Amino acid sequence: MQVTNLTWHKQTVSKWDRHAQNGHRSCVLWFTGLSGSGKSTIANAVSHELFRQGIKEYVLDGDNIRHGLNKDLGFSNRDRTENIRRIGEVAKLFVESGTIVISAFISPIKTDREQVRALYPDGEFFEIFIDCPIEECERRDPKELYKKARRGEIKGFTGIDSPYERPEDPELTIASHEIRVEDAVATIIEFLQGKEIIPS
Template identity: 75%
Template sequence: MSKSTNITWHDTTISKVDRNAQNGHGSCTLWFTGLSGSGKSTIANAVSNELFRQGINEYVLDGDNIRHGLNKDLGFSDHDRTENIRRIGEVAKLFVDSGKIVTTAFISPFRSDREQVRDLFEEGEFIEVFVSCPIEECEKRDPKQLYAKARRGEIKDFTGIDSPYEAPEKPEITIHSNLLTVGEAVEQVLNYLREKNII
């Protein structure tokens, strides 16, 4: 429920269609979701790098980076996780309107939150990318030692340990990051974008 009143959405003179036409490609959100350590950020950044190399307007919204600024007032309770994802969805929508392909890398553990974000976008603009990886493999990787800390009780509400992760039921793309190289995962995403005539 909005707390703001007497406000009106203002359409800009230059539309998303205009920007996409000038760019020579479509705009969308690639919403990478998966457990910590599954490879979301690595693959999202690699996709963004390849899009940039091809001259495509892109931007990465990374979960940790967002929590340094826009969402630094949020913790990791269920309510704060939901608000974190809501804000990111609104920011991603603005990037799509600006004509960019935005890649996001967030655990975003709850289906209802991801569906709420999907509802912000026009058909085909929200592309859910499920980075599937067994938790055992994620724990082996664990570059920040987060799983180890969670197992010791030093981190509470950690997804996959004492907080649930609800895997997507019908993602547009599923990447089995324990079976593919980063390059193969990138190509899988780019092939989808080509098939949908976004790039």
């Protein structure tokens, strides 16, 4: 049930005020890709580089969020959609605070990602596809999730018995099986500079 007797309270300090104080703009870098593709590894490496440069940043990671905010959600299609919806709203709050949000979630369904994108004005949401063949993801299998899925111990596992809908037109594609993490970070930093999110 949706509550209707609410009024949005405008904050005295705006997002633009925070941009001016920080010396950079805010946005969401929405990493999507299969489990084991390298989303969290690259996200944290980008976070470290932005932090080193004095940029306000924060990583929202799929597993970490499910330990707290979304611990009441499972992996049904409905729960997965709600998981992504909540993350989109949380990321939006961070963007309003002047922070660059680095979001690392499988987010396998195209419509879920589109609904999150619709929360943001142009130039504040950037979909980054961490492209890695499932064969390589299975070879890495850092959490041994693919092995469990193949044995039938995990049902509805993305890429095995649940679909992953590849982004059709992401702002950036990183072929994580072909380049080093350092090169991926450099590509993303250059992208942010090109969009004038952060200074060159």
